[in-house]
Amino acid sequence: MSVPAGPISSSSLPLHIEALVKRFGQVTAIDAITLELRSGECLGLLGPNGAGKSTLIRSIVGRVVPDAGWVAVFGSPANSAAARAALGWVPQELALYPRLTGKENLESFGRYHGLSGSGLRQAVEWCLDWSSLQDRAGELAKNLSGGMRRRLNMAAGIIHRPKLVLMDEPTVGVDPQSRNRIFEMIERLHGEGTAIIYTTHYMEEAERLCDRIAILDHGRIIALGTNEELVENAFASRSQILARFTGPPGGVSAWVEQRGGRLVDSTALFTVEHPTEIATLLDDAAKAGLKVVDVSLRRPNLESVFLHLTGRELRD
Amino acid sequence: MIVPIIRTALVSLRRDRAALALSFILPITFFSIFALIFGGRRDTVPKITVIVVDEDQSHASQKLVKGLEREGSLVIRTRPASNNKGVQPTEYTAATAEAAVKAGDAPVALVVPHGFGENPISFRGDQDRPTIQLLNDNSDMVAWQMVAGLLQKVAMTSMPDVMAEQGSKYADQFVGGFTPEQRKRMNAGLEQLRQHEKAEIGTGENAAGKEPGRGGIIAVKTRAVVGENKNNPMVSFYAAAIGVMFLLFTASGAAGSLLDEADSGTLERVLSSRVTMTTLLAGKLAFSTLLAFSQLVVMFVWAWAVFKLDFLDHIPGFVVMGVCTAFAVGAFGMLLASICRTRAQLGALSTLVILSMSSVGGSMFPRFLMPDAMQKAGLLTINAWAIDGFTRVFWRDEPVSHLWPQVLVLLGIGVVLFAIARKIAQRWESA
Numbered sequence: 001m002s003v004p005a006g007p008i009s010s011s012s013l014p015l016h017i018e019a020l021v022k023r024f025g026q027v028t029a030i031d032a033i034t035l036e037l038r039s040g041e042c043l044g045l046l047g048p049n050g051a052g053k054s055t056l057i058r059s060i061v062g063r064v065v066p067d068a069g070w071v072a073v074f075g076s077p078a079n080s081a082a083a084r085a086a087l088g089w090v091p092q093e094l095a096l097y098p099r100l101t102g103k104e105n106l107e108s109f110g111r112y113h114g115l116s117g118s119g120l121r122q123a124v125e126w127c128l129d130w131s132s133l134q135d136r137a138g139e140l141a142k143n144l145s146g147g148m149r150r151r152l153n154m155a156a157g158i159i160h161r162p163k164l165v166l167m168d169e170p171t172v173g174v175d176p177q178s179r180n181r182i183f184e185m186i187e188r189l190h191g192e193g194t195a196i197i198y199t200t201h202y203m204e205e206a207e208r209l210c211d212r213i214a215i216l217d218h219g220r221i222i223a224l225g226t227n228e229e230l231v232e233n234a235f236a237s238r239s240q241i242l243a244r245f246t247g248p249p250g251g252v253s254a255w256v257e258q259r260g261g262r263l264v265d266s267t268a269l270f271t272v273e274h275p276t277e278i279a280t281l282l283d284d285a286a287k288a289g290l291k292v293v294d295v296s297l298r299r300p301n302l303e304s305v306f307l308h309l310t311g312r313e314l315r316d
Numbered sequence: 317m318i319v320p321i322i323r324t325a326l327v328s329l330r331r332d333r334a335a336l337a338l339s340f341i342l343p344i345t346f347f348s349i350f351a352l353i354f355g356g357r358r359d360t361v362p363k364i365t366v367i368v369v370d371e372d373q374s375h376a377s378q379k380l381v382k383g384l385e386r387e388g389s390l391v392i393r394t395r396p397a398s399n400n401k402g403v404q405p406t407e408y409t410a411a412t413a414e415a416a417v418k419a420g421d422a423p424v425a426l427v428v429p430h431g432f433g434e435n436p437i438s439f440r441g442d443q444d445r446p447t448i449q450l451l452n453d454n455s456d457m458v459a460w461q462m463v464a465g466l467l468q469k470v471a472m473t474s475m476p477d478v479m480a481e482q483g484s485k486y487a488d489q490f491v492g493g494f495t496p497e498q499r500k501r502m503n504a505g506l507e508q509l510r511q512h513e514k515a516e517i518g519t520g521e522n523a524a525g526k527e528p529g530r531g532g533i534i535a536v537k538t539r540a541v542v543g544e545n546k547n548n549p550m551v552s553f554y555a556a557a558i559g560v561m562f563l564l565f566t567a568s569g570a571a572g573s574l575l576d577e578a579d580s581g582t583l584e585r586v587l588s589s590r591v592t593m594t595t596l597l598a599g600k601l602a603f604s605t606l607l608a609f610s611q612l613v614v615m616f617v618w619a620w621a622v623f624k625l626d627f628l629d630h631i632p633g634f635v636v637m638g639v640c641t642a643f644a645v646g647a648f649g650m651l652l653a654s655i656c657r658t659r660a661q662l663g664a665l666s667t668l669v670i671l672s673m674s675s676v677g678g679s680m681f682p683r684f685l686m687p688d689a690m691q692k693a694g695l696l697t698i699n700a701w702a703i704d705g706f707t708r709v710f711w712r713d714e715p716v717s718h719l720w721p722q723v724l725v726l727l728g729i730g731v732v733l734f735a736i737a738r739k740i741a742q743r744w745e746s747a
Contacts, residue, residue, distance in 0.1 A: 024747075061588045064747045079746075081590070089588050093581030097324060099331035104324075111320035112589035140331070156585070 012074065014039060014086075014164040014195035015060065020069035022055055022219075029055040031219035032069070037164070037197060042190045044210030045199040046302060048312070052219040053199040054092060057168045060197070061089050073164060085113075088162035090154045092169045098142035102133050102152050105141055106159050113160035127155035130185060147178025154185060164195045171205065183208060203302035213302065217310050227302065234308045235300040241270040241278050242298060247290035255288045264313060271300070271308075317591060321599025322606065325573065329607070335569060339611055343562035344618050347554055363688060364459045365391045367413045367425035372446075374433020376478045380467075380534075381428070383474025387466055393422065410449070417451050417541050420712060423459035423684065425451040426467070437471060437482045437533045447535040453542040455553065455711045456684050464536055471534040477506050479533075542712055553682060555619040556706035560641060560699050561670065561679040563608040567649030568666035570604045574653045575662060578744055593745050597650060597738055604646030605639070612638045625710065632716050633709030640726040641702040647733035648698060654740040673697040701725045 015037035022030040029052050037043050045053045058064040060071050062079025073083035096105050106124045115123055128134045131151040136144060141152060154170055167186070171179045186209055190196055200206055206213050207227050215223040215230070223230050244267055245252045256263045259281070261270040270281060275297050282292055300308075307313060329335055368384065370377050385392045396405040396416070408416065413425035427449040435445045448467070452460030472479075484502055487494060494502060577583040586596060616634060620627035627634065652669070656662040674680055676690060677699025683691050694700040705722030708714040 058584075058747070061584075062746065063584055063588065084588060084590060087588070089585065091581045091585055095581035095585040097328060097582065098580075099328045100324065104327060108320060108324045109585070109589065111323075112317075112586055112591045114590050160589075 012039065013037060013072075014041075014074060015197065016072040016075075017056075017060070018069050018071075020056070020059060020071060021067045022059060022064055023067050028219050030059065030066070033219070033221055034069075035214060035221065035224075037195055040190075040193045040195055041212065042186075042196040042198060042210045044206035044213040045197060045216055046201065046203060046206045046213050046306070047199075047216030048201055051201075051216040053201075053216055054168055055219075056216070057089070057166050057197065057199060060166055061087060085160070086163050088158040088160065088165040090157035090165065090167045090170050092172060094149050094153050096141045096149065096153060096156060099140060101138050101140055102144065102148075103128065103137040105152060105156055109156045110159040115160060123159050123161065126161075127159055130158075130188065131155040132181065145178075147174045147181070150174050150178065150182060151185065154182070158189070158194075162194070164197070165189065166197045168199050169201070170198075171200070171202070203306075206302060215302075215306055215309065217306075222309050223305065230302065230305045231300050234305045235271065238271050238273055238300065239275055240298050240300050240304055241268075241272055241281060241295065243268045243270075243281070243285075243295040244293040245285055245290040246293060247288070251288070252290060255285065255290060259284065262307070264307070269304075269307075271304075317595050318599040318602055321591070321596065322603045325570070325600065325603040328573070329570075335566075338569065339562075339566045339607065340614055343558060343611060343615060347558040347615060347619070348622070363389055363391060364424060364462055365393060365422040366463055367393050367408050367416055367422045369408045369410055369413045369425065369427045370394070371410065371430050372428050372432040374436075376433035376436040376475060377428045379475045379478060380436070380470060383470035384426075384466070386474070387470065390463070390466065396421070414451050414541050417453050418712060420453065420542075420708070423453045423456035424463045425449075426463070427451065435482075436475070437479055445535060447537045450536050450538040451541045452538060454540045455542065455707065456682075457550075458685070460538060460540075464538060467536060468534055480506050551619055551623040551625050552710035553703065553707060555616050555623075555625060556703045556710075557674075557679040557682075557699070559612050559615040560645065560677075560702045561674040563611055563642065563645040564648060564670040564673065564698070565666065566611060567604045567608055567645040568652045568662060568670065569649070570607055571600060571646075571649035571653035572656075572659055572662045574600065574650075574741075574744075575656060575659050579658075583744055587745065593741055594738060597734070597741060601643075601646045601650055601734060604649050605642045608642035608645050609638050612642065630709050630713075633714070633719065634706075636716050636719055636723060637702065637705040637709055640723050640730075641698070641705070644698045644702070644726040644730040644733070647730040647737065650737040651733045651740075654737040674699055676700075678703050698726065698729060701729075 013036055015035070017033055017035040020030050020033045021028070031052075033052075033056060035043075045056065047053050055064055059066055060073065060078055062071075062083065071078040073080075074086050076082035076086070097108060100108065103124060106127050107120060110120045110123050128137050131154060133148060133151060133155070136148060141149060144152065150170060150173075154167070157167075158165055170186075171182055174182065183205070186196065186198070190209070196209075198206070198209055210227075212224065212226055213230060214221045223233070225233065245255075247255070252268070253263050256268040256270075259270065261268050263269075270277075272278070272281075278295065278297060282295065285292060303313070329339075366384065368381055370381050381392070381394075384390055393408075395407045396412075398405060408425070410427045413427060416422055417425050429446040429448065431446040432448065450460060450464055450467075452463075480502075484494070484506075574583065577586070583596075587593060591599075612634075616625065616627050619625035649666075652666050653662055656665055674697075676686075677683070677694045677697030678686075679699045683694050683700060683703075686694070701722050705719055705726070708719060708722070
């Protein structure tokens with residue numbers, strides 16, 4: 001499928017991706033992805049490293065030319081002037097000028113987006129307030145803490161107040177406190193009606209921030225829906241038992257496999273129809289000569305969904 | 317859109333002290349060292365082009381000219397190079413020869429005056445006999461001294477019959493003359509000398525090269541037609557020469573910010589805004605040009621303040637040459653940065669290319685000291701054209717309108733290099 005050159009959709013959808021394919025040599029980074037983003041929606045792209053999240057984001061920005069399919073931003077082709085104006089991009093890298101202050105960085109990127117005069121000043125003020133960096137506005141970017149630089153990186157991506165924002169793993173390498181502050185920033189943006197695409201490989205982030213979640217693996221969307229829909233579709237009413245055992249070498253893994261469970265980081269994981277099955281499971285373990293260290297019952301989550309769908313952990 | 321890019325780059329530069337030092341202090345230091353060391357240097361090496369005007373057309377003057385033509389280290393020109401097919405330009409006159417030296421066509425001109433052949437050689441230092449005029453360009457401090465020495469040598473070696481004849485005249489004048497028998501033997505000896513010289517020319521042997529000249533037997537009056545009032549002939553040369561070399565380094569360093577931005581992801585972010593790659597490169601080229609021009613201003617003002625370079629009387633020419641040179645080196649830097657993948661690559665490549673260009677193009681040693689082939693190779697470099705242009709301004713006092721060859725070439729180099737850099741930079745535009 002060729003990529004249309006002109007306007008490709010009269011849709012008012014913030015984002016419409018249709019049968020997108022991107023290959024790098026023999027590797028297919030994006031494999032026929034079709035996706036729509038609704039107005040004001042926050043859509044999470046959840047997947048392990050190398051799943052194709054960043055390539056998908058870069059295709060939307062127009063930095064990657066697809067081999068097939070197309071991308072429309074508010075009805076305009078990716079990389080068109082209209083799409084660029086409507087899009088804000090927060091790249092995974094700290095794409096800042098290190099020798100410019102936070103304020104100067106925002107001013108520079110604002111000018112690159114065509115802002116000037118009072119419009120630029122107001123945008124800078126808003127961004128400094130949004131990122132809670134007013135007090136450090138005069139600090140050189142290279143001298144800011146990691147969390148502050150992350151926030152400045154986000155602010156630089158939305159200086160022109162776009163209607164659609166793409167955030168590529170904005171919490172990479174930040175401490176929990178800074179991560180919470182970043183979540184608050186995103187929630188504020190989302191609350192003001194901005195459509196957001198948010199990529200992450202942390203399921204907690206996707207669960208907290210996203211209205212819908214697309215799970216990516218090997219360049220394909222393997223599941224799409226709300227958190228509850230994804231769990232419901234994968235597990236229905238089933239629950240998960242997590243238990244740790246001690247026993248003879250090789251005995252634990254052999255027994256867990258025999259009982260249809262999975263051993264993840266020395267924790268055995270069993271999916272059961274009813275919570276009462278936990279007693280039977282523990283009896284069987286004792287009969288096999290295993291001692292229980294601890295045991296818990298939980299409702300399956302996105303991690304469980306990913307494991308269920310791919311047979312691998314999200315962080316593999 | 318270009319102004320914000322310049323502003324951003326300017327603020328970044330202001331914060332980078334190492335780049336600032338490299339841009340302004342280091343070139344001044346190097347320039348001062350070169351100017352101090354080589355300011356009064358006298359070296360020889362070259363093959364010198366000499367314009368010869370034989371107004372006398374006597375036997376003696378013709379033999380002198382032929383003797384000069386046989387000198388391997390000289391290229392004798394009696395008329396300008398032919399421009400049109402089949403049309404032979406007229407021979408130089410004293411006036412056109414002087415104009416040619418002023419224009420830089422040759423560093424030396426010799427004018428053999430009317431009446432030279434009547435009394436060509438003097439062992440007595442006659443002051444009132446016709447004197448050969450040696451017109452020179454002081455910017456080449458080697459050529460005129462070499463020609464003056466060779467002229468005396470040629471007189472000694474290529475005109476033996478003329479010397480003997482002059483000797484017999486002295487005998488007639490001071491000894492009372494020869495007897496008929498002595499006169500007959502004398503004439504026979506002179507004829508033998510002439511026959512011997514013809515035979516040597518026929519076999520290709522250069523008698524002129526066999527004996528060292530003693531000097532002083534031909535009266536020569538030397539006159540500098542260019543730079544006679546300049547107080548330090550090499551300062552303007554080195555201000556331009558060293559300046560251009562460092563501009564090239566600075567421009568490649570400034571353009572290297574592209575690689576930093578590509579590495580940090582900033583380039584992609586910028587290109588996702590309204591800024592296109594062409595606009596970005598144009599902005600960076602404009603910044604490099606401004607930076608390079610500022611460096612030249614600092615360099616020449618320093619030369620004016622410390623080395624008494626006549627800067628204030630040449631500002632229009634300086635601005636024209638400065639802007640064109642800065643533009644060309646800016647585009648050169650963009651090209652190097654677009655070719656390289658990393659800063660380390662850029663550092664190595666730029667050092668290699670710039671030092672090579674600078675040595676061939678005359679930034680380290682004047683090109684007139686180089687062999688012909690090297691001088692021609694130098695024309696492929698930005699250095700040579702820039703130095704030639706600045707020399708025309710500061711040394712020859714030529715008007716701005718005479719700078720068009722240098723202006724055209726430098727602007728042309730800049731446009732071509734920028735176009736190539738833009739083409740190569742496509743690799744950053746999208747994957």
